[in-house]
């Protein structure tokens with residue numbers, strides 16, 4: 758039995774396999790997609806180019822839906838995506854809790870990934886609306902993340918990476934300003 762990532766992790770990670778800011782593609786081969794699936798609990802799977810094309814064609818829609826202005830728009834788009842991916846929704850046990858899985862474990866990998874990603878985003882919207890979806894505040898990153906902090910104060914997709922980088926950037930800018938000021 759495949760164990761999918763909890764929450765919307767698979768959906769968010771999938772959206773972020775394309776770096777919007779740098780124009781960098783992480784899913785650059787069918788093998789890369791199989792590795793992605795394996796890292797997200799699908800076990801050892803093989804991926805075809807059709808799977809890769811399906812996932813990559815849907816990915817911008819997943820991003821758009823998570824950042825949509827209103828829930829009805831996001832839900833309509835995600836319902837369509839879910840329906841297009843031959844889902845098989847069912848409850849599965851994960852870490853002692855029951856959670857919905859959406860993919861048909863016997864289906865094509867591309868459809869499984871799309872079904873699971875769309876289903877996860879729908880579930881997040883059902884539970885929390887769109888308010889927790891956010892994009893990274895870094896000037897060199899536009900990754901999407903789910904802000905689970907209590908007062909929605911999280912700014913960076915990965916505080917350790919993007920947060921640190923921004924802090925260093927601000928530090929260098931202050932240093933440069935002080936150096937400029939000193940030379941006057």
Ligand SMILES: [Zn+2]
Nearest residue numbers: 893898914919
């Ligand atoms: Zn970031």
